[in-house]
Amino acid sequence: MKLTISEFGRRANVSVRTLRFYDEVGILTPSNYNEAGHRLYGLEELSKLQQVQSLKFIGYSLQDIKGLLTSERNTLDDFKDSLALQLHLLENKRKEIDQAISAIKRTQAITESGHPITWTLLSSILFQEEHMDDQMQWAKENLSEEIVESFIDVPSADWERWDKEMLAISTEVKRLIANNVPPSSSEAFAVVTKLTLLFTENVEDLEAFSKQLEDMQKHFDDNPLEMEFRFPNTFTQEEADYLELITQEMENQAGDSPPGR
Numbered sequence: 001m002k003l004t005i006s007e008f009g010r011r012a013n014v015s016v017r018t019l020r021f022y023d024e025v026g027i028l029t030p031s032n033y034n035e036a037g038h039r040l041y042g043l044e045e046l047s048k049l050q051q052v053q054s055l056k057f058i059g060y061s062l063q064d065i066k067g068l069l070t071s072e073r074n075t076l077d078d079f080k081d082s083l084a085l086q087l088h089l090l091e092n093k094r095k096e097i098d099q100a101i102s103a104i105k106r107t108q109a110i111t112e113s114g115h116p117i118t119w120t121l122l123s124s125i126l127f128q129e130e131h132m133d134d135q136m137q138w139a140k141e142n143l144s145e146e147i148v149e150s151f152i153d154v155p156s157a158d159w160e161r162w163d164k165e166m167l168a169i170s171t172e173v174k175r176l177i178a179n180n181v182p183p184s185s186s187e188a189f190a191v192v193t194k195l196t197l198l199f200t201e202n203v204e205d206l207e208a209f210s211k212q213l214e215d216m217q218k219h220f221d222d223n224p225l226e227m228e229f230r231f232p233n234t235f236t237q238e239e240a241d242y243l244e245l246i247t248q249e250m251e252n253q254a255g256d257s258p259p260g261r
Contacts, residue, residue, distance in 0.1 A: 103129035
């Protein structure tokens, strides 16, 4: 029994356009035509279509499917050999999807925080989600095991809280700049203190952490582009410069304080 392309497509739940495309690229070519030259499909074509759909379901591209199904050997050997690679590709794809879902959830959380959002902050968070593995690998190579472990396996709820607090700090920095609040003011000192506490809340050995941060900063001072490519700044350049001035003022005042105070 032979069916026209439209009837075959309806029964197989495949569009006529898809069937025509499969014919054009040589994946599923009907073996019969009617007197008017129209394609006719039967059980042989149905079996071939089901093979194509099965391979598509587990992630094979049409090019790979064509190679497998039109091989001169036409055995399962090539298919068996490719399964391990296909599994690896799908596992990587699943990981990327999980990362994208996590990024969307973090983004949703900060958009509902009530604070104004900048593209600088948003892109920094999304970059972190996308490149988390690379950043952790770099940290393992350049920081102590204790410090790295304090940032590994942080629950998603903590990341969302961290994002909201970071957004609140960013909003406060913008307000201070807009109101021309001097870097030496108590308000300015308070915002840097909040920022420092946020970054170090999971760190037990603050002295060791500070020393490693100093070494890391020296490295990035010698390689400024590496910092931007690896860890995009959460703040705009104006905000980063302002925070740097505050930090310098705090260090100056600490240096001027009498010992023991």
